[in-house]
Amino acid sequence: MERISPPLTGDERETLRTFLDYHRATLAWKCEDLTDEQLRRASMPPSTLSLLGLVRHMAEVERHWFRRVLGGEDLPHLWSDTHDFQAAYDASGSSRAEAFNAWQEEIAHARRIEAAAASLDVTAYVPSWEEEASLRLVMLHLIHEYARHNGHADFLREGIDGTTGA
Template identity: 40%
Template sequence: MDTAEDRTPDLSDNRTGPPFMAGERESLEAWLEFYRETLPLKVGGLTAGQLCQAAVPPSPMTIAGIVRHLTDVERYWFSNVVAGTDEAARYRSEDPDADFTEYDVSTALADVAAYSLELERVRTHAAGVSDLNAPLPGLRHGRQLNLRWVYTHMLEEYARHLGHADLLRERIDGSTGY
């Protein structure tokens, strides 16, 4: 029998939806935060084994892989591009898809905790940029971009992977929503 320590926390949905009437930056930030707060709801109450349960073959996708991927995506875009650091990806190896494929039941719960810790680290990077249009210190494929582009890309990234997590969660235990 699994104990509470063997599962991710089962959270209440305390999200505040993005405002209907807001400026561009406030809207982008509110939607990103809404999506960031949605991921823990989708993994809430799952065991490490459930986090690592693969989708329908041949897909190796798991909720653990999605969490790991979004952790690395946050680090890359906000630490490396927005802040201009050169931090190594948390989950990369010789396999460029290691964040998705090299998950393990023994580390799955720690990987979920690492997502929250990464968010605490990276939220301040965007706050330090005052202009959505200003070129950022980090480059993407040798090209400059601005914070508006990063926010828009992150919204697309989360929307896609939260949809994947919906399907995986429904397959695991029938849960839908959020």
């Protein structure tokens, strides 16, 4: 996944789309050139957070916001039979192929749903909020979610092999 900097003068939708793709690519970059074992390595006790867990979590987040909320699809969670978002973090039995394939598939669905929306003002009901939310807010929410977790990915990667940099 190529990391492209957001435009300095793009319109709102192009800017949001590019920032979201930038953060997606940042997470992928943080995982480059690592073995499955390194990707599963937890940060420090008691945390079980790992890079592979972050990838799995973000697959679940993409699936939820774009397919369930905006797309109205009735879908199970990828890694939980009890609708537990936290289950995705447990990557102890996962592989790069399994996690990245799921994540890339959910990103492809998200891009399709976003591109098909008439505008950023399209809304969908968010059950956990009991309110309507716009595509604009969903995209901003995902940018925030990726930015926060990419900060975690920075520390995780540094702990694995000393690699730093955004």
